Amino acid sequence: MLVEVAASGAVDNLVLRWKGAAWPIREIAPGRYEGLIGVDLEDPEGPAPLFAEGFRGNARLLAETVVVVSPRKFAVQELTLPKGMAEFDNATLARIGAEAAELSRRLSRVTPPRWRTPFLPPVEEYRPANFGARRVINGDPRMPHAGVDIRLPAGTPVRAIADGRVAFAGEQFFGGRSVVIDHGGGVFSVYYHLKEFSVVEGQEISRGDRVGSVGATGRATGPHLHFGVRVPGGRVDPTRLFALPAR
Ligand SMILES: [Zn+2]
Incomplete structure (x- = not known):
């Protein structure tokens, strides 16, 4: 959700308070501010309070609204994988x-917001599948699928969805060749199973810059892009970002 806050007069240190944490917000015009929040795919349904908090001198200014989280059904996906891809020895664990x-240490860093709408889909042919799928692998329930899978030929270019800075670029057991971009304000994008990546950690990135290309590295049964998004509040359906209005 895009959250807009309007203030009459100057406000210092304006933040959104959502799910027990404070998140920085960006001024888009004098007295108008914008932030991005989300509902994690495992959050319970029901009302959740959202606050905007700022200061004027010593006075604390507070605005409150209520977000109602509605239920969403996720598919259950039963997968059969070779033992080597589903059962691990102690060193691998x-x-x-x-x-x-x-990764969660890097994803917990909050930097000033740099993202802007519209977000750009990470590949030209964006055909997302499997968001939130409850996975049962060889009969055992596993973590829900926190991103989307986009089946594309190996070598298809992958690009950054917004401006930011490379928070991770390396090799992971599950993700294979992986890139994570920090877009500021607690917004991150995640690209897994890359054939190769063309960025380094700490690099400044512009929206549309090439990140790497589609591959099948890590735990993947064939070439595809695993793409995920983290916003204040948790792991959200990345497709929602591309529907946000442009400024
Ligand atoms: Zn995936």
Whole structure:
């Protein structure tokens, strides 16, 4: 959701308070501010309070509204994978755990907002599938699928959906060759299973810049792009971003 805040007069340190955390917001015109929040794919349905908070001198200014989270049904996807792709020895489990911890550390950094609408789909032929699928692999329930899969020939160019900075570019057990871009304000985009990537960590990126190309590295049964988005509030359906109005 795009959240717009209007203020009469100057406001300092304006933030959105959503799901127990404070998120920076961007001034788009004098007295008008914009932020992006989301509902995680595992959040419960029901009302959730959203606050805009700022200061004028020592006075705390607060505006409140209520977001009503409605239910959404996700597909259940039963997959049969060779044992080597679904059962792991202790060394591999340690690697998976370390990679997940490192990634969540990077995803928890909040920098000033740099994203802008409209977001650009990561590939020219954007045909998303599997968002939120509850996965059952060889009979065992696993983590829900936090992104979309886009089946495309290996080598298809992948591009950045918005301006930002490369927060991760490297090799992961599940993701294979992986790139994560920090768009600021708690917004990140994630690109997995790349054949190769053409960016380095810390690099400044503009919307539309080439990130790499579609591949089948890591745990993938064939060439496709796994694409995910993280916004304040959690892992959201990335396709929603492309429907946001342009400024
Ligand atoms: Zn995927």
